[in-house]
Amino acid sequence: MDRMLRALEGASELSDLQQVIETFRDHFRVDHMVYHWVSGGGDQYGCGTYAQDWVQLYLERDFLRIDPVIQGCYQHFHPVDWKRLDWSGRAAREFQREAIAHGVGNQGYSVPLRGPNGQFALFTVSHNCDDETWARFTETHRRDLILIAHYFNQKALELEPDRKPEPAQPLSPREVDAMTLLAMGYSRAQVAQTLSISEHTLRVYVESARFKLGAMNTVHAVARALSRGLIVI
Amino acid sequence: MDRMLRALEGASELSDLQQVIETFRDHFRVDHMVYHWVSGGGDQYGCGTYAQDWVQLYLERDFLRIDPVIQGCYQHFHPVDWKRLDWSGRAAREFQREAIAHGVGNQGYSVPLRGPNGQFALFTVSHNCDDETWARFTETHRRDLILIAHYFNQKALELEPDRKPEPAQPLSPREVDAMTLLAMGYSRAQVAQTLSISEHTLRVYVESARFKLGAMNTVHAVARALSRGLIVI
DNA sequence: CCTGCCCCCGCTATTTCTGGGGAGTGGAAA
């Protein structure tokens, strides 16, 4: 375990990660181990041991949108056993059927990972076995998996230069206030009144924040501020 | 270590966490160990071993805004040694001086923690010693600290009922598309074109999503959809 | 001292969004 974590820390290229993850898979004796960087923009990075055609299908069919694992992990902090997710709904069941057909396995355990700027990723182990065996496995290796997931995400953040936190241009306190209140559903008039400033001034802040965030419009600016963790609601 | 983690997992009240954190501090033989829930809304929760008057001063003077540890950890995924932060700037140096005067210690190591809905927290150890000793300490205990931080945050999320994510009413696929594109900065016209629907139809989706999310307006709806993890950008 | 940033205020014009209506299709669940 210690040796493998060190190997992970020593990785200097994305291809190293692939080797490391295969080593981990063999060590834990599971069918699959996958690291999956989740981004709505369509660009996704992942490495792991799923079959090539499953990965391709996943991307092509935009399964990101319906994958209950993604949905579920987004709402949780702790690792999630796939059994505890909501697989009702046609699309989800269809997806599950296809996943199993592609050898993903009937059991799974995913660790949600969150980084700066709203980065989100999953570290997943999946396997084919009965519920009891799986429960024992996850109980035994939970801590190891959390640590591995953590280090893996750290490496991925390091090695993917594009993903590095953009020189996060911080907002001024007043801008933060304005964006926060807007995100809370206040109209501009209400925000201005709450902050005790004129609506004109408020507009300057919103414009300024929009510019700093590189956003096209207010909605975009609020979305970016939120996902970069600049504001909290 | 294992016994303490189990004690942490067994905690059922916020007061238990205080005991646990003191046990950890004694075990690691450091001056302080602190868990600090950071929320932009002004309400903060924390537990740890800092002197009472320091905590009060921190809250009163709104140090959250100038604390380089907060700023720095916000931008990083991996744990941060305080030495590597940016302590230039008058306010920061002043803050540091006051912190040391209140017995915080000259060395520190903070683990950033991120949960659903933009939750952000820090788990910090601080101590008074020379650089070399501290480097050895952090190197030795990094993994333990990450795990402890993780479990601590999990407990805090569990025990603070107000912080729990509300039961998310799911959006229809089309609504998800609409909200996602809006969050990505597209104008209504662009979204409609991208989805190959009329702008009128788009509006129905936005309205419908807004209703489901209990939002006052589009900005609010996008913010809620984002923070509830219904859309990913 | 000057430069840059933050904070506050004003105007106009144009484009875009919002909040009400109503109406018809098809597929899925009950």
Added chain:
DNA sequence: TTTCCACTCCCCAGAAATAGCGGGGGCAGG
């Protein structure tokens, strides 16, 4: 089978957002 819901389209008037211009005072760092 019937009932629901997602999906698509349409109109209109008023509200809100955007883009462009201008002004001033304060506080910090180089």
